[in-house]
Amino acid sequence: MTTLITKTITKICLPLVILFSISLLLAGHNNPGGGFIGGVMFASVIALLYVVLGLNYTTSVFDPDWSKWFAFGLLLASITAFAAIPVGHNFFRSAFEFIHFPFIGEIELVSAALFDVGVYFVVIGTLLFIFKNVGEDT
Amino acid sequence: MDSSTLIMLAIFIPFIFAFLVPVASKLLKQRIGWFAVATAILTLSLILKIMPIIIHGDTIFGEITWLPTAGLTFNVYADGLSTLIGLLASGIGVIIMTYSIGYMSTKEDLPRYYQYLLLFMGSMIGMVFSANTIQLFIFWELTSFTSFLLIGYWNDKTESIYGATKALVLTAIGGLVMLAGFLLLQVMTGTFDIPTILHDESLIKAIHGHELFFITLLLIFIGAAAKSAQGPFYIWLPNAMEAPTPVSAFLHSATMVKAGIYLVARMHPLFAGTDAWFILVSGTGMVTMVAAGFLAFRQTDIKAILAYSTISQLAYIMTMYGYTTYHEPGIGVAAATFHLVNHATFKACLFLVAGIVAHEAATRDIRKLGGLRKEMPITFIIASIGALAMAGLPPFNGFLSKEMFYESSLEMGAALGSPFTILLPAIAIMGGVLTFAYSIKLIDGIFLGRRQSKGLPEHIHDPPAVMLIPAAFLAVLVILFGLVPSIPVNIIVEPTTAGILLEPAELHVKMWHGFTAPLMMTIITFIFGLGIYSRYDAIAAWQDRFNLKHPKISVNYYYDLMVNNARTSAHTLSAISQPGTIKTYMSALIVTMVVLVGIPIILLGADIIPQSLNFDIAIYEVLIMLFMVIAGIAAALLPAYLPAIIALSTLGYLVSLLFIYLKAPDLALTQVLVETLSTIIFLLVIVKIPQKFKERIPATTLFRDLIIAGAVASTVFIILINATQGIIPPFESLSHYFIENSMTLAGGKNVVNVIIVDFRGYDTLGEISVLCLAAFGVYNLIHSRGDKT
Numbered sequence: 044m045t046t047l048i049t050k051t052i053t054k055i056c057l058p059l060v061i062l063f064s065i066s067l068l069l070a071g072h073n074n075p076g077g078g079f080i081g082g083v084m085f086a087s088v089i090a091l092l093y094v095v096l097g098l099n100y101t102t103s104v105f106d107p108d109w110s111k112w113f114a115f116g117l118l119l120a121s122i123t124a125f126a127a128i129p130v131g132h133n134f135f136r137s138a139f140e141f142i143h144f145p146f147i148g149e150i151e152l153v154s155a156a157l158f159d160v161g162v163y164f165v166v167i168g169t170l171l172f173i174f175k176n177v178g179e180d181t
Numbered sequence: 182m183d184s185s186t187l188i189m190l191a192i193f194i195p196f197i198f199a200f201l202v203p204v205a206s207k208l209l210k211q212r213i214g215w216f217a218v219a220t221a222i223l224t225l226s227l228i229l230k231i232m233p234i235i236i237h238g239d240t241i242f243g244e245i246t247w248l249p250t251a252g253l254t255f256n257v258y259a260d261g262l263s264t265l266i267g268l269l270a271s272g273i274g275v276i277i278m279t280y281s282i283g284y285m286s287t288k289e290d291l292p293r294y295y296q297y298l299l300l301f302m303g304s305m306i307g308m309v310f311s312a313n314t315i316q317l318f319i320f321w322e323l324t325s326f327t328s329f330l331l332i333g334y335w336n337d338k339t340e341s342i343y344g345a346t347k348a349l350v351l352t353a354i355g356g357l358v359m360l361a362g363f364l365l366l367q368v369m370t371g372t373f374d375i376p377t378i379l380h381d382e383s384l385i386k387a388i389h390g391h392e393l394f395f396i397t398l399l400l401i402f403i404g405a406a407a408k409s410a411q412g413p414f415y416i417w418l419p420n421a422m423e424a425p426t427p428v429s430a431f432l433h434s435a436t437m438v439k440a441g442i443y444l445v446a447r448m449h450p451l452f453a454g455t456d457a458w459f460i461l462v463s464g465t466g467m468v469t470m471v472a473a474g475f476l477a478f479r480q481t482d483i484k485a486i487l488a489y490s491t492i493s494q495l496a497y498i499m500t501m502y503g504y505t506t507y508h509e510p511g512i513g514v515a516a517a518t519f520h521l522v523n524h525a526t527f528k529a530c531l532f533l534v535a536g537i538v539a540h541e542a543a544t545r546d547i548r549k550l551g552g553l554r555k556e557m558p559i560t561f562i563i564a565s566i567g568a569l570a571m572a573g574l575p576p577f578n579g580f581l582s583k584e585m586f587y588e589s590s591l592e593m594g595a596a597l598g599s600p601f602t603i604l605l606p607a608i609a610i611m612g613g614v615l616t617f618a619y620s621i622k623l624i625d626g627i628f629l630g631r632r633q634s635k636g637l638p639e640h641i642h643d644p645p646a647v648m649l650i651p652a653a654f655l656a657v658l659v660i661l662f663g664l665v666p667s668i669p670v671n672i673i674v675e676p677t678t679a680g681i682l683l684e685p686a687e688l689h690v691k692m693w694h695g696f697t698a699p700l701m702m703t704i705i706t707f708i709f710g711l712g713i714y715s716r717y718d719a720i721a722a723w724q725d726r727f728n729l730k731h732p733k734i735s736v737n738y739y740y741d742l743m744v745n746n747a748r749t750s751a752h753t754l755s756a757i758s759q760p761g762t763i764k765t766y767m768s769a770l771i772v773t774m775v776v777l778v779g780i781p782i783i784l785l786g787a788d789i790i791p792q793s794l795n796f797d798i799a800i801y802e803v804l805i806m807l808f809m810v811i812a813g814i815a816a817a818l819l820p821a822y823l824p825a826i827i828a829l830s831t832l833g834y835l836v837s838l839l840f841i842y843l844k845a846p847d848l849a850l851t852q853v854l855v856e857t858l859s860t861i862i863f864l865l866v867i868v869k870i871p872q873k874f875k876e877r878i879p880a881t882t883l884f885r886d887l888i889i890a891g892a893v894a895s896t897v898f899i900i901l902i903n904a905t906q907g908i909i910p911p912f913e914s915l916s917h918y919f920i921e922n923s924m925t926l927a928g929g930k931n932v933v934n935v936i937i938v939d940f941r942g943y944d945t946l947g948e949i950s951v952l953c954l955a956a957f958g959v960y961n962l963i964h965s966r967g968d969k970t
């Protein structure tokens with residue numbers, strides 16, 4: 044598995060896949076995608092990195108505290124859920140608005156998208172947290 | 182300020198201040214006691230402010246919206262009865278907390294102590310002012326819980342833990358039984374609201390005529406009896422004496438044990454006037470009164486004697502609240518209420534004396550004490566006042582309420598007719614005689630006779646003022662209430678009686694009525710009391726011998742048996758229900774599903790498979806299905822881990838392929854990604870375990886598993902067939918709603934995503950929380966394994 048070709052390809056793929064996962068996240072509201080899929084996509088490419096290049100190599104270049112990622116995600120999701128209450132709406136009430144930007148065109152702003160971002164971070168964080176802990180254990 | 186607001190404040194201030202105790206203790210250090218005293222005084226003054234309304238005979242009602250959907254509001258109701266117990270809780274609270282400043286060593290964890298005390302006081306006040314039964318139950322259990330904390334305050338002593346657990350087990354179970362009673366009451370009346378029931382004649386009539394009447398009364402009474410240590414539940418109170426003495430004085434004589442009495446009094450209008458009420462309440466009271474009075478003889482610890490005397494005195498009150506007939510409701514209510522007030526004063530006073538003696542003489546064993554009158558003259562006087570009041574001697578307040586007890590016993594006996602005319606007064610005298618004997622023993626054993634030099638400190642003297650004044654204050658009250666009974670009677674006994682009987686009450690209590698029957702009974706009591714007292718030690722010795730010979734004739738024996746057996750049977754049960762193998766859990770789960778589906782199938786009968794099946798499937802679907810079946814069989818049968826996992830992943834990828842054909846790109850994408858990840862994790866894990874394939878499965882197990890698998894497969898098949906084209910018309914699909922509304926309500930075209938983040942966002946929030954927990958779970962599993970070895 045760890046031939047030079049796989050290693051090289053993996054390194055090239057990494058930023059592309061991450062970009063793809065972000066695009067999945069953002070596209071989610073109207074097209075296939077969303078926080079969960081985007082998160083799993085992100086996690087799988089990092090997992091691929093672990094498998095192909097080894098845990099030690101990966102952690103030496105890139106080793107965030109994944110638990111912080113999911114903590115942040117959960118916080119963001121909760122805040123989004125509660126955000127409507129002070130304004131007088133029900134718990135989890137979401138809002139959306141179509142805004143016309145010059146040059147870019149019409150863009151839809153959805154509060155649920157923030158929630159989706161929260162889900163995205165939770166998924167990445169938990170999966171990679173589990174992954175790293177299982178992988179580290181020798 | 183609105184008077185209902187005052188009550189709400191009185192309930193919440195102790196709680197709020199209890200949580201401020203840690204902050205305040207940073208400032209006050211070990212003088213934190215004064216903070217608690219100030220809180221109690223504040224609470225007391227709030228309750229005193231509503232007194233004019235209560236004395237006038239009015240009631241107060243107020244509410245805050247709490248759970249509107251459940252039909253519950255946080256509402257308070259104040260009449261004479263609740264105000265009386267509220268006054269006791271806060272007033273005695275002030276006295277006890279002041280006394281604690283002297284009693285508790287400054288080396289103790291004082292903030293925790295006062296925090297518990299304040300929490301307890303708040304729960305007690307909340308309990309009595311609660312206007313609905315659910316709220317009452319919540320505060321009721323809070324008092325049990327805080328009492329548990331207080332009894333177990335010295336949490337390194339085995340006896341404390343035992344006593345605390347026992348009190349919690351018995352009173353909390355009683356509380357749950359009581360809750361069942363409250364729910365039945367709601368079934369009968371349609372409301373949780375106490376004042377509504379009290380002030381509605383037709384509801385009370387409905388209760389009396391209802392078929393659930395007796396069971397409801399019984400359930401609620403069990404709760405009350407458990408709390409007030411009546412009947413077989415008395416056993417927790419003596420063990421609760423492991424608490425610091427001020428706690429015993431507060432909870433186990435003046436306030437918490439009165440909760441049961443309060444409940445009986447509160448429920449009086451609802452249930453009284455029936456035979457069941459008299460037999461249950463008075464019957465339990467009379468048996469407890471005599472039994473506890475008798476058992477007190479054997480005790481050698483001052484606090485244990487006081488505990489038994491408390492049980493017996495509470496039984497007096499219980500008995501009197503039970504005195505009621507259909508024609509003459511509430512014969513004993515006024516007497517009971519007056520005795521309730523008096524008991525709180527003299528018993529709290531005696532407990533404080535017990536604390537002083539233990540504090541100064543370093544022992545509470547009555548066999549080691551004696552002759553302390555010269556060294557502790559002031560304590561001696563205070564103790565004598567308290568004990569003589571309990572014994573029922575004039576001119577103390579105990580005399581008055583005991584006379585009333587005798588009088589109401591005579592009246593009740595007369596109302597019931599022979600043989601009760603003789604029986605009830607006789608039992609009352611029996612209780613009085615025993616009370617007289619142990620009251621005298623307290624004074625004699627501690628203060629009279631010769632001082633023992635062995636085991637006692639050289640110099641014993643009266644305690645500091647901070648301990649003496651609270652006790653002295655209570656002693657003064659005892660005399661004051663005895664000499665001028667109109668004060669307590671007018672201020673609180675009459676409104677309380679009116680609150681219980683729901684009609685204005687007027688009482689005439691005085692010391693001298695002339696040579697009446699109750700006075701004769703009192704004289705008989707004293708003569709017999711002195712007679713019994715001369716044989717006191719002999720009786721105690723006989724009790725000891727009896728107990729040694731017949732250890733099984735004791736409620737404690739059965740309590741211990743129950744608690745100890747609970748542990749072993751719980752172990753057995755969990756060993757059966759949680760054997761630890763995933764296989765067993767899975768089989769149990771799956772078999773349950775089969776059974777649950779099987780029952781309706783059997784009930785519905787034959788046509789579980791439709792006559793004409795419509796197999797309209799494309800060729801690629803058949804192919805994919807075929808591959809899936811092959812992959813599944815391969816995953817099960819392949820002899821090594823690696824190929825088995827690959828087969829499993831193949832199965833997963835085939836499913837995602839199916840999703841693509843079924844036009845669900847979202848699901849397919851998710852499936853592919855999740856499958857990839859789980860395969861990688863699997864691969865990571867299996868590198869570390871021996872590559873030999875699992876242990877050989879016995880043929881019987883294999884056979885069993887095959888049967889389970891077959892059953893599950895056919896069940897699922899039947900469900901699916903029936904869901905799509907079965908005999909039952911298929912349910913309308915939910916998806917229409919989401920497809921129609923996803924754009925208009927949430928502004929998204931991707932229905933799956935809109936469902937996840939919007940329509941069912943609450944669900945998703947729960948799921949991602951679980952995901953985070955699972956991550957921590959995995960972390961712990963992996964890292965704790967290393968620690969053990």
